[in-house]
Amino acid sequence: MWDVQCAFFCIPTDSKSCRKCPDDEWPNENTDQCIPKSVEFLSYTDDTIVALFSAVSIFCCLLTGLILGVFIHYQDTPIVKANNRNLSYLLLVSIMLSFLCVFLFLGRPVDVTCMLRVTSFGVIFSVAVSSLLAKSIMVCIAFKATKPGSPWKKWMGGTLSNSIMSTCSLVQVIICITWLSISPPFQDRDTHSYQEKIIIQCNEGSVIGFYSVLGYMGFLAVVSFIIAFFARTLPDSFNEAKYITFSMLMFCSVWIAMIPAYLSTKGKDMVSVEIFAIMASSIGLLGCLFYLTEPVQSFSDVFCQRFHE
Structure with a gap:
């Protein structure tokens, strides 16, 4: 025996x-x-959830593109100008790219996609959150600038907001370049976690680099949330801070909940958790910042009136 x-x-x-x-x-x-042994990864042909992720990602990307088209079409209206037009464009493009970067996580991973996965959504979300941070700061400055003789008037305009967004995004780019230069992610074959199968996955290379990207993204979200939270009590003409506060609260909640789920799973379940976090946070930003705000609601009313006519 x-x-x-x-x-x-x-x-x-x-x-x-x-x-x-x-x-x-x-x-x-x-x-x-x-x-x-069988080979496991999120396959386009064998996993139904891949089709679901793909369909939702494409639909949300097209919806974001539609909202961007509405903003561009009405770019000279007071509503769009008051909504900080250039930052809104940049934010919408970032959300579109965040939906598209989901496809880097689908299919059999290779070295190139492994390097692009975390770095791409890290930079994209940093641009989005930096735009919100700039919006929050500009809302506070705009309120202070309304007072007679206020020295804050000289800070009004696109120069300061563009500088804030560019500087904060550049820091994340530097972090990603440093990570890729020292110890980049690569394709890995896990033959020991399961007896009967091999997991084809991305090894993050430097754990410090991976958590530095996520940590900096979280830092930007927290700072943006704090500034928007204190600005939420401003008069209704500056009420964009309320939507930014709620969007950042949702954004932080998704990624905080993602960390224990990510650490407790393996294989394609771990990748699914990452994809869900990316899509949930992107949908949260899109819904809180654009669907609920005055420009899109106003344009929706116009479209409905024309449709009924």
């Missing part, structure tokens, strides 16, 4: 010893030969 340990990890060669199967194979039921 064969030893249990031998039966699970080896095939017998004689009555006293056994031959261990290679890492990419495992014993069959009779433990008399080695058979190849």
Whole structure:
């Protein structure tokens, strides 16, 4: 009778010893030969959830593009100008790209997609959150500038907001470049977590680099939330801060909940958690900042009136 340990990890060669199967194979039921292990990753052909992720991502990207088209079409109206037109354009483009970067997580990972996964959504979300941070600061400055003789009037305009957004985004770009230069992510084959299958996954390379990207993104979100939170009590003419506060609260909640779920899963379940966090936070930004705000609601009313006519 064969030893249990031998039966699970080896095939017998004689009555006293056994031959261990290679890492990419495992014993069959009779433990008399080695058979190849199955390979696991989020496949376009074998996983239904991939089709769901793809459909939702494409739909949300098109919806974001539609909202961007509405803003561009009415770019000279007071409503769009008051909504900080250039930052709104940049924010909408960033949300569109965040939906598209979901496809980097689908399919069999390779070295290139592994390097682009976290760095792409890290930079994209940093641009989006930096835009919100600039919006929050400009709302506060705009309120202070309304007072007679206020020195804050000289800070009004696009120069300060563009500088804030560019500087904050550039820091994330530097973090990503440093990470890719020192210890970039790469394709990895996990042959030990499961006995019967091999997990094709992305090894993050430098754990410090990975959490630095997420940490900086979280830092920007927290700062933006704090500034918008204190500005939420401004008069209704400056009520954009309320939407930014709620969007950042949702954004932070999604990523805080994602961390324990990410650490407790393996294989394609771990990738699914990342994709869900990206899509949920992107949908939250889109809904809170554009669907609920005055420009889109006003344009929706106009479209409805024309449709009924």
